[in-house]
Amino acid sequence: MIDNERDTALAQAIALREAGSVEEARARLVPLVERYPGDAQVAYQAAWAHDVLGLEREAVPFYEWALIGDGLPAEDRLGAFLGLGSTYRAFGAHDKAVAILQRGLTEFPEDPGLTTFLAMALYNAGDPKTAVESLLHVIATTSTHPHLTPYRKALTLYATDLDATHP
Template sequence: MEDLERAIHFRESGQLEEARTILLDLINQDSMNPSVWYQCAWVHDVMELEREAIPYYKRSLELELQDEERQGAYLGLGSTFRTLGMYDEAQLIFEEAIRTYPDRREYQVFYAMVRFNQAAYSEAMEIILKQLADTSNDKGIQEYKKAILFYSDKLSRIWD
């Protein structure tokens, strides 16, 4: 779809209003195309119109958006909910994303942010520490990986 590619190019080059105009027109022309809805959500997010992005993300997922775009829509919607203080909604989206794509670590990290916002500090830290230990190539982190993982769920414990 030529217009969709043009809109993506405009978004990527910072011509956000132009991208938004094209995408809104495309939704009117082809309301069943999940990629158009996703790109429209994305451009609203980039324009800091988070609240307006939500229905576009939701519709793209309802229309069975696929592959990388679907993964991006989960992240975008969950992150948008979080930034708007809609923590319970964000939690549900990230839990679904984690179930659907268990190997995508970014969902764990954003989920930890949500849990922090919900004052579940120990759980948030545990998630982050596990992600750090499992993904860091830093020599010191790897040297102490076993200890980091051991303490990740025992941060409040006081050892006698």
Template sequence: MSFDARPAWREELDAIVGARSHGQFNQLLPRLEALDRRHPNVAEIAAQIAWTCETLGRLDAALPAYEKAIALGLPPNELSNAYLGLGATLRALGQLDRSAAILRAARLQFPDNRELDVFLALTLHAQGRSGEALALVLEALCDTTEDPGLTAYGRAIRHAAAKLT
């Protein structure tokens, strides 16, 4: 006997997410919202609603969806993406202190996800903390690049970055 342990909502969510490749986000949002009404406590559905709302520029709707997804609990990779989306949405809404706090907490939880550094740098820049923002981006660049010219000057770049903060 065959047993499929996938939750009932998974196949429909996968189909909706798969349809994104056609770029018709306005048509996907109602499908996601209908799925959410049938399965209101699924973090992955809330996360997809948040991302879709953010993509559509509906930041006021994205914000509670990100918060719901995080509160319900996501797998680590999706949680990191949700924190990034939440932080970016908060920045775009002008909630800079909260954006920075979310992104800093996410960096502590996911130190290998360097994209969080870059999004935190965007928030820091928006706060007028451009030196700290640039230092963060330069550190991320030095840590992740394989460019021979940059790696040759990595020590000098890090030294200059440290003086920016």
């Protein structure tokens, strides 16, 4: 069902955020979340506005609501996983960060952003070896730097086992 009033209000809030009027956008999004409590897109935009304003703890429930069900386009869903995972990590909930970023990778395998934030969370959660292996994987699969590309095969190998030795 199309709700033109919701669509217009959401578009206006997004335009405000994009124009730098993030506080005004947030002020419009919070009542929209209350009016449309099951709307993943509204919740995601509210999370984003809170996050941009440095209100990470307040952003968490909006991110969580946004990830319930399938209401977000893929790009926004990926953004919600990144936002929630990095927010959990930022305030020390490392195990939650690892869990949400791993969940994101089940939906978006090989995403370098999720993998990078997961590496940081793994490091914070006490798993530095897996963290470094994850970062090596990102470097091996995304770098085009001429000083790294000749070593792509070795980086890929060490990304699967950092402790490997080779004859």
